Amino acid sequence: MTRPFTFPGLTTRVVFGHGTLAQVPEEVARLGHTRALVLSTPHQQAEAQALADRLGDRAAGIFAGATMHTPVEVTEAAIAAYHAARADCVVSLGGGSTTGLGKAIAVRTGADQVVVPTTYAGSEMTDILGETAGGEKTTRRDPAIRPEVVVYDVDLTLTLPVALTVTSALNAIAHAMEGFYAPDRNPVTEALSREAMTAFRDALPVLIQDPKDPDARAKALYAAWGCSLTLGQVTMALHHKLAHVLGGSFGLPHAETHAVLLPHTTAYNEPAVGDLLNPISDTFGHGRAGKGLWHFARSVSAPMRLADLGLTDRDLDRATDIATKNPYANPRPVTRDGIRRLLQQAFDGDCPA
Ligand code: NAD
Secondary structure, eight states, X not given: OOOOOOOOOOOSEEEEESSGGGGHHHHHHHTTOSOEEEEOOGGGHHXXXXXXXXXXXXXXXXXXXXXTTOBHHHHXXXXXXXXXXXXXXXXXXXXXXXXXXXXXXXXXXXXEEEEEEOSSOOOTTOSEEEEEETTEEEEEEOGGGSOSEEEEEGGGGGGSOHHHHHHHHHHHHHHHHHHHHOTTOXXXXXXXXXXXXXXXXXXXXXXXXXXXXHHHHHHHHHHHHHHHHHHTTSOOOHHHHHHHHHHHHHOOOHHHHHHHXXXXXXXXXXXXXXXXXXHHHHHHOSSSHHHHHHHHHHHTTOOOOGGGGTOOTTHHHHHHHXXXXXXXXXXXXXXXXXXXXXXXXXHHTOOOO
């Protein structure tokens, strides 16, 4: 029997293809705007300037100060620049950090957002914003955070370094993984997440050999869209909670942390979710989802050990305490012993049992 579901609808317009950056001016015009502030990290400032040049009269300037974890001081500086330039919308060109800044501006000013993602992190299709103030990261969901338009241009991902290609893809797969057992999953998230598994499985081995392969890049970006859409429609559980704890309280890098945790969080929940993770084991083999992901991650040279990301074994008890302090919904009960074991396994990089 078909499982009952609620489909929240699709509110973000998506343009996907090669060379679609050229369509950004027309997307800004379509929203009825005339002065876009282009956002980027300092690393992608030249690309932001080129996009502002392309926007011509529709550009209000650039703000190239986006940084990881969306610190509120940066948001305040960007909002000052937004008002000083008399901007009426933002165009966010970059990965999750730049998209985060655009969302932080939008939720405070009502600005419309056109997002041009250049990684696979998957913030662009979501109503989620994580921000840091006084060293603490908090996350909220609000319809005002969700971007109006996303322009996926495969060509912009050709420069994504191989290491970030791999970790960013595993970050995306983590959204799909938790989407398969989310209580509010729906047939659209399930179908797209299933397709995304296959696309990433086929694309990543090609990309680690040839990062500029246009077809593999297209497959990977398409997969990232599916995973982002899933993240934007369903509730996440243990995996995202642990990644948040390790990033927020121990300063571990975002995509790498997701990549290392993924096989272990998957294996932790696997006994509690029946056959819901079969799309993962069907795609990656080895009979079990967690095990299949571990072997896949190793085959594409992903980081495998929390120990290599700067965590020390003295941190493991404290991370366990923080991760188990407040109860949250998860398919398998979150116990202190269970999480401590999971973290030890991820720390050592062992294949999940
Ligand atoms: P990032 O945006 O910090 O990018 C990492 C670095 O790579 C930056 O210097 C960036 O300029 C550079 N870069 C990006 N694309 C490039 C390209 N194509 N070529 C060359 N260099 C490129 O990293 P990320 O992993 O995309 O994003 C991480 C952030 O996103 C975190 O703060 C995380 O919390 C957030 N995030 C939020 C959501 C959400 O729904 N709210 C979802 C996923 C991630």
